Amino acid sequence: MRVADLPTPALVVDTAALTHNLDTMTAALPGARLRPHVKAHKCTALAREQALRGHGGFTGATPRELLGLAREGLGEDLLLANQSVDDARLRALATSGARVTVAVDSEATIDAAVRAGIGEVLIDVNVGMPRCGVPADQAGTLADLARARGLTVRGTMGYEGHAVGVSDRAERTKLTAQSMAVLARAAEAVGGDVVSAGGTGTYDINETATEIQAGSYALMDTAYAELGLPFRHALAIVATVIHANPRWSVADCGLKALAMDHGNPTIADARVLFCSDEHVTFTPETPVAVGDRVLVRPAHVDPTVAYHEAFHLADGAGLDAEVVDRWAVDLRGWNDGE
Amino acid sequence: MRVADLPTPALVVDTAALTHNLDTMTAALPGARLRPHVKAHKCTALAREQALRGHGGFTGATPRELLGLAREGLGEDLLLANQSVDDARLRALATSGARVTVAVDSEATIDAAVRAGIGEVLIDVNVGMPRCGVPADQAGTLADLARARGLTVRGTMGYEGHAVGVSDRAERTKLTAQSMAVLARAAEAVGGDVVSAGGTGTYDINETATEIQAGSYALMDTAYAELGLPFRHALAIVATVIHANPRWSVADCGLKALAMDHGNPTIADARVLFCSDEHVTFTPETPVAVGDRVLVRPAHVDPTVAYHEAFHLADGAGLDAEVVDRWAVDLRGWNDGE
Numbered sequence: 048m049r050v051a052d053l054p055t056p057a058l059v060v061d062t063a064a065l066t067h068n069l070d071t072m073t074a075a076l077p078g079a080r081l082r083p084h085v086k087a088h089k090c091t092a093l094a095r096e097q098a099l100r101g102h103g104g105f106t107g108a109t110p111r112e113l114l115g116l117a118r119e120g121l122g123e124d125l126l127l128a129n130q131s132v133d134d135a136r137l138r139a140l141a142t143s144g145a146r147v148t149v150a151v152d153s154e155a156t157i158d159a160a161v162r163a164g165i166g167e168v169l170i171d172v173n174v175g176m177p178r179c180g181v182p183a184d185q186a187g188t189l190a191d192l193a194r195a196r197g198l199t200v201r202g203t204m205g206y207e208g209h210a211v212g213v214s215d216r217a218e219r220t221k222l223t224a225q226s227m228a229v230l231a232r233a234a235e236a237v238g239g240d241v242v243s244a245g246g247t248g249t250y251d252i253n254e255t256a257t258e259i260q261a262g263s264y265a266l267m268d269t270a271y272a273e274l275g276l277p278f279r280h281a282l283a284i285v286a287t288v289i290h291a292n293p294r295w296s297v298a299d300c301g302l303k304a305l306a307m308d309h310g311n312p313t314i315a316d317a318r319v320l321f322c323s324d325e326h327v328t329f330t331p332e333t334p335v336a337v338g339d340r341v342l343v344r345p346a347h348v349d350p351t352v353a354y355h356e357a358f359h360l361a362d363g364a365g366l367d368a369e370v371v372d373r374w375a376v377d378l379r380g381w382n383d384g385e
Numbered sequence: 386m387r388v389a390d391l392p393t394p395a396l397v398v399d400t401a402a403l404t405h406n407l408d409t410m411t412a413a414l415p416g417a418r419l420r421p422h423v424k425a426h427k428c429t430a431l432a433r434e435q436a437l438r439g440h441g442g443f444t445g446a447t448p449r450e451l452l453g454l455a456r457e458g459l460g461e462d463l464l465l466a467n468q469s470v471d472d473a474r475l476r477a478l479a480t481s482g483a484r485v486t487v488a489v490d491s492e493a494t495i496d497a498a499v500r501a502g503i504g505e506v507l508i509d510v511n512v513g514m515p516r517c518g519v520p521a522d523q524a525g526t527l528a529d530l531a532r533a534r535g536l537t538v539r540g541t542m543g544y545e546g547h548a549v550g551v552s553d554r555a556e557r558t559k560l561t562a563q564s565m566a567v568l569a570r571a572a573e574a575v576g577g578d579v580v581s582a583g584g585t586g587t588y589d590i591n592e593t594a595t596e597i598q599a600g601s602y603a604l605m606d607t608a609y610a611e612l613g614l615p616f617r618h619a620l621a622i623v624a625t626v627i628h629a630n631p632r633w634s635v636a637d638c639g640l641k642a643l644a645m646d647h648g649n650p651t652i653a654d655a656r657v658l659f660c661s662d663e664h665v666t667f668t669p670e671t672p673v674a675v676g677d678r679v680l681v682r683p684a685h686v687d688p689t690v691a692y693h694e695a696f697h698l699a700d701g702a703g704l705d706a707e708v709v710d711r712w713a714v715d716l717r718g719w720n721d722g723e
Contacts, residue, residue, distance in 0.1 A: 054471060054473070054474065054719065054720060055471070055719075056719065057719075086662055086663070108662055108663045109663060129627070129637075129663060129664075130627035130628055130635075130675075131627065131637075132625060132627060132675060132676045133392060133393070133625070135392070136392065152628060153628065153629075153675050155674070155675035155676055156627070156675065177632070177633050177658060177666050178628070178635055178661060178664055178666055179627065179628040179635055179664070180628075182630075208661065287470060287471070289467070289468035289469065289470060289494070289517065290468055290490060290491065290516070290517040290518075291491075292520075294515070295515050297468075297516055297517055299467075299469075302644060302646050302685070302687070302688040303687070303688050303691040303717075306640060306645070307644070307645050307646035307688075308640050308645035308660065320515060322646065323516060323546065324424055324446055324687050324688060325424070325446045325447060325467060326467075326516055326517070328515050328516055336493070337468075337470060337491050337493035337494065338470045338493055347640075349640070349641070349662050350640040350641050350645075350662060353641040353692060354691060354692065356718055356720065379641075380694055381392065381393075381394065381395075382392060382694065
């Protein structure tokens with residue numbers, strides 16, 4: 048089956064681009080220097096490709112993501128890079144057979160880890176983005192508290208999320224350096240040998256982290272593409288033209304197939320006007336006809352993937368490429384068995 | 386179990402508000418005057434509530450939505466208010482045992498209906514929004530073509546999507562009247578006894594349509610709430626506070642639990658700053674603590690629901706309300722069996 052024959056809308060992965068991206072990152076950050084973040088793809092088959100390249104540790108944003116990895120035998124060293132006070136889900140992780148480390152940034156999250164039988168933690172430090180993380184000057188005290196409760200503190204974590212998407216490289220570098228100076232100060236107070244940070248936008252800039260939590264590099268999106276990184280677009284959504292007139296055309300890929308938090312998707316040689324629930328209205332440079340297929344590139348890959356059941360692996364980038372495999376997006380949702 | 390005990394994030398429906406919304410709409414548009422649009426909730430259990438109130442016909446945006454209704458015995462009169470040239474999916478509809486009518490706006494979509502064995506169509510007319518629909522002055526010719534190919538033309542359809550969300554009622558009324566004048570002209574040329582149009586924003590304004598395709602009224606969202614309609618917020622997402630500091634707090638409801646095309650969600654007595662994949666950062670008026678639950682209201686209900694597996698029906702609006710039922714969001718996705 049060709050890409051153009053898939054029922055639409057459907058996620059399509061250009062395997063050559065994916066392989067290029069995976070190999071490029073592995074060359075830059077070999078082995079444990081990269082702890083791939085699975086929130087970007089939510090797919091154990093893709094995670095296995097990352098593990099085969101020597102990255103045995105993974106990052107997740109939900110207990111469900113990590114539990115799914117554990118079940119697929121990918122539980123060598125899993126990091127929940129997020130706070131959780133959900134006893135049942137943490138307990139499921141603690142008893143999964145995987146090595147599980149969770150981020151903590153408060154007494155409440157430490158208590159939750161202890162209740163669940165989690166043994167290892169990182170102290171999550173706020174390095175500039177208003178989200179989770181303890182202030183750097185309290186990180187040492189929190190680490191002492193965690194140790195007093197019987198937890199092993201492996202080190203620190205601090206995500207420079209306000210820096211990773213800054214398009215100017217010099218500015219991105221400056222912000223990252225500032226953030227990592229904060230994290231280094233905290234790491235000194237906390238102890239341990241792990242300093243976990245970074246993302247696709249700072250993978251070759253962040254020199255403080257012992258491991259980089261990049262995820263988007265594998266598939267890429269149009270938002271990250273503006274940064275001039277050496278990763279290619281590997282993900283598109285194939286859609287069918289269902290309406291065409293001399294002024295605009297419409298394809299069947301809308302708000303339920305695309306995350307819109309980074310704005311409209313793009314279509315090559317066309318201008319996207321707007322999206323509705325099941326439609327994208329666009330003006331192509333060359334007329335299209337009803338039944339034609341188009342490739343739609345999402346602006347933000349992570350929440351786009353979460354709308355879909357599967358990736359379709361294609362032996363090339365175009366509509367005529369052969370579909371060679373199907374990988375389930377098996378880590379989506381939040382509840383086991385969903 | 387109380388709402389506050391649900392694993393988070395989770396969709397919660399206030400059954401009193403839902404019942405109020407359903408009953409209010411049924412009083413305004415009894416029986417076949419309303420053809421509820423299931424794209425807003427993607428839930429056969431909710432559709433059954435609408436059917437029990439006398440609305441035996443349904444509108445859907447995807448073949449999958451209608452096939453799911455047919456399987457649940459809700460196939461009395463199903464309208465695919467969208468174009469499709471997917472032979473396999475249309476054939477599945479045609480052989481589902483349900484009465485199925487599809488929208489057509491081109492020779493290609495007529496051909497697809499014929500190939501699939503669909504017997505009845507509506508001529509979809511563009512009434513002002515740049516999406517699908519044939520120009521009004523070509524509607525009669527297209528209807529003749531459909532009849533020549535053996536299809537029964539039940540009438541016309543034309544969605545005033547550019548009007549339904551206009552907050553000023555006078556302006557909304559004016560735009561609707563203009564659109565419906567176009568549709569009435571087309572309907573005269575097309576024939577048939579169905580004129581299908583409208584939405585939650587124009588349900589009591591549109592006087593031309595014989596049936597209104599409203600869907601959002603059942604659950605409502607913050608975008609539609611600005612219109613001063615008599616429908617209440619019935620939908621929220623319960624989330625857990627996972628971080629709290631004197632300047633901001635964070636809960637576990639982010640871009641993968643919320644559609645962002647209409648902007649940020651809202652939290653009562655709080656200001657929402659931004660959302661990340663699994664987080665919402667907000668500043669509450671009264672401090673919250675880690676482990677507290679908050680209710681997050683999505684700006685746009687339809688693509689928010691599509692991220693979730695189920696609605697949790699609650700016997701009230703607050704966090705202490707009892708969860709009395711669970712309804713699967715069983716019409717999401719595009720492929721049968723997903």
